[in-house]
Amino acid sequence: MHRFFLPFDCFSGKRVTFPQKTARQIRNVLRLKSGEMVLTLDNSGHVFEVQLQSVELKNTYGVILDKSKVDGEVRIFLSLYISLTQRDKMEFILQKGTEIGVSAFIPFISRYSMVRDILMTASRRARWERILKEAAEQSERGKIPLLNSTLGLDQAVEVACTEHDVCLAAWEEEGENSLSQVLSTVSEKLESLSGKARIALFIGPEGGFTRKEVQIFHDNGVQTFSLGKRILRMETAAVVAPALIFYALGELNPSEQA
Amino acid sequence: MHRFFLPFDCFSGKRVTFPQKTARQIRNVLRLKSGEMVLTLDNSGHVFEVQLQSVELKNTYGVILDKSKVDGEVRIFLSLYISLTQRDKMEFILQKGTEIGVSAFIPFISRYSMVRDILMTASRRARWERILKEAAEQSERGKIPLLNSTLGLDQAVEVACTEHDVCLAAWEEEGENSLSQVLSTVSEKLESLSGKARIALFIGPEGGFTRKEVQIFHDNGVQTFSLGKRILRMETAAVVAPALIFYALGELNPSEQA
Numbered sequence: 281m282h283r284f285f286l287p288f289d290c291f292s293g294k295r296v297t298f299p300q301k302t303a304r305q306i307r308n309v310l311r312l313k314s315g316e317m318v319l320t321l322d323n324s325g326h327v328f329e330v331q332l333q334s335v336e337l338k339n340t341y342g343v344i345l346d347k348s349k350v351d352g353e354v355r356i357f358l359s360l361y362i363s364l365t366q367r368d369k370m371e372f373i374l375q376k377g378t379e380i381g382v383s384a385f386i387p388f389i390s391r392y393s394m395v396r397d398i399l400m401t402a403s404r405r406a407r408w409e410r411i412l413k414e415a416a417e418q419s420e421r422g423k424i425p426l427l428n429s430t431l432g433l434d435q436a437v438e439v440a441c442t443e444h445d446v447c448l449a450a451w452e453e454e455g456e457n458s459l460s461q462v463l464s465t466v467s468e469k470l471e472s473l474s475g476k477a478r479i480a481l482f483i484g485p486e487g488g489f490t491r492k493e494v495q496i497f498h499d500n501g502v503q504t505f506s507l508g509k510r511i512l513r514m515e516t517a518a519v520v521a522p523a524l525i526f527y528a529l530g531e532l533n534p535s536e537q538a
Numbered sequence: 539m540h541r542f543f544l545p546f547d548c549f550s551g552k553r554v555t556f557p558q559k560t561a562r563q564i565r566n567v568l569r570l571k572s573g574e575m576v577l578t579l580d581n582s583g584h585v586f587e588v589q590l591q592s593v594e595l596k597n598t599y600g601v602i603l604d605k606s607k608v609d610g611e612v613r614i615f616l617s618l619y620i621s622l623t624q625r626d627k628m629e630f631i632l633q634k635g636t637e638i639g640v641s642a643f644i645p646f647i648s649r650y651s652m653v654r655d656i657l658m659t660a661s662r663r664a665r666w667e668r669i670l671k672e673a674a675e676q677s678e679r680g681k682i683p684l685l686n687s688t689l690g691l692d693q694a695v696e697v698a699c700t701e702h703d704v705c706l707a708a709w710e711e712e713g714e715n716s717l718s719q720v721l722s723t724v725s726e727k728l729e730s731l732s733g734k735a736r737i738a739l740f741i742g743p744e745g746g747f748t749r750k751e752v753q754i755f756h757d758n759g760v761q762t763f764s765l766g767k768r769i770l771r772m773e774t775a776a777v778v779a780p781a782l783i784f785y786a787l788g789e790l791n792p793s794e795q796a
Contacts, residue, residue, distance in 0.1 A: 352767040352768050352769075353767075354768075376774050379769070379770050380768070380770070380774070418771070419768045419770065419771075420767070420769050421768060454792055455792050455793060456792065459785070460788075460790075460791075506792035508789065508790035508791065508792070509609050509610040509611075509678070509793050510612075510637055510638070510677045510678060510679060511677045511678050512637050512638070512677065513634075513637060513676070513677075516634050516637050516638070516777065519774065519777065520777065520778060523778040523781060524781060527782050527785065528785070532716060532717065532764070532765055532766035532782070533716040534713050534714065534715070534716060534764035534766070534767070535713060535767050
């Protein structure tokens with residue numbers, strides 16, 4: 281069944297009114313007819329089964345027949361701090377990270393970041409938020425990940441450490457700690473949060489982090505870890521590392537097993 | 539230091555002669571000079587430190603100063619059986635899978651495969667092998683993954699089960715077994731192989747596997763597993779699943795810890 285995240289004000293009692301853009305998609309692209317069923321989501325973790333009542337372009341609405349909690353959300357809130365990079369790589373990371381289960385994306389700029397525009401234009405934000413929404417619909421998530429403003433690395437570390445229970449950074453020169461070792465050092469803390477932990481994960485630019493930046497991590501309690509002996513591209517690491525964390529913490533089990 | 543995989547016949551005693559294409563890259567693109575160092579690999583897991591002696595276009599050679607075993611290879615031989623799909627996705631999977639540590643790629647065609655050309659043209663094979671080689675150089679691997687001919691699913695399952703110790707398939711409708719559960723059922727077998735296991739992993743097309751195809755898996759001992767509640771795109775699953783397997787089997791530790 282087709283899935284649509286809709287703004288809060290589209291829901292009124294049992295009735296769901298579709299915004300014009302979604303209405304056009306329902307009518308002209310998907311060619312759905314009155315009487316057919318779709319799923320709508322309110323971005324707070326609920327999914328509504330809606331029977332279409334009218335598919336006129338300026339008047340598309342339906343009635344809610346059932347409501348349930350979305351099963352597809354990760355319990356852990358994982359914030360992915362990613363070095364700003366070329367547009368195609370950024371968009372790749374936003375799409376794949378959403379599928380994997382990332383809850384928030386925070387671009388940052390460090391010494392070797394490929395792209396250094398700290399200001400996110402409105403059109404760029406709109407485009408990236410559309411990618412997040414479409415990936416959330418496709419992967420059957422209950423919430424669209426957040427997209428934060430771009431930060432400098434110092435500020436990103438400060439925010440991450442304030443707002444998260446555990447802070448991690450993938451570092452290709454880390455010679456001691458694997459991800460599993462680092463996670464084992466925080467396993468008691470994570471268990472006490474019974475799956476509702478907030479984890480911040482830093483993925484650096486193509487040129488890596490400088491020694492000084494790694495020092496900033498260590499001074500602030502951000503634990504660096506290795507992703508193994510092979511050198512991963514930045515965008516590969518940004519997709520693989522969250523998946524490994526979710527796997528290690530039991531978040532990749534089939535439905536009703538978490 | 540720049541890394542180059544070279545054909546076997548480029549190595550003769552202490553001397554390494556570069557093929558014309560690599561010579562052009564060394565001279566015109568990288569602008570290396572006689573006296574500078576490069577790394578060459580023989581695709582059997584060895585790396586040679588080579589000092590350039592001559593960088594003439596038709597006569598580029600160097601002398602081996604040191605030889606060692608490449609540290610970057612995964613001990614497990616993982617064969618990735620992937621449904622044939624659009625070119626950009628295939629190339630993505632070949633590139634990222636190589637970085638992660640896949641040892642062989644075997645395209646297959648099943649009921650819902652998006653692309654159905656069972657014959658691989660010479661130009662396509664050449665292009666895909668170049669992607670594998672470049673990704674192996676970039677990620678500092680010691681061996682270029684193999685690219686097999688395309689198979690039908692029945693034949694792919696037969697070959698996989700004959701040539702591997704453990705056969706797995708990611709299946710989005712699997713409601714019982716997580717990857718960690720499936721791996722725990724074969725942990726004794728894997729331990730007895732002391733890290734040198736051969737694992738086959740099937741990743742299906744965008745439309746998934748049919749019930750009949752899943753039956754073929756189960757009849758032949760291919761174990762199906764879930765990648766969690768979120769629906770991953772095919773290319774995301776193809777990159778994430780090998781990484782999870784390597785992580786679970788301790789192959790993502792930093793150097794000298796495996």
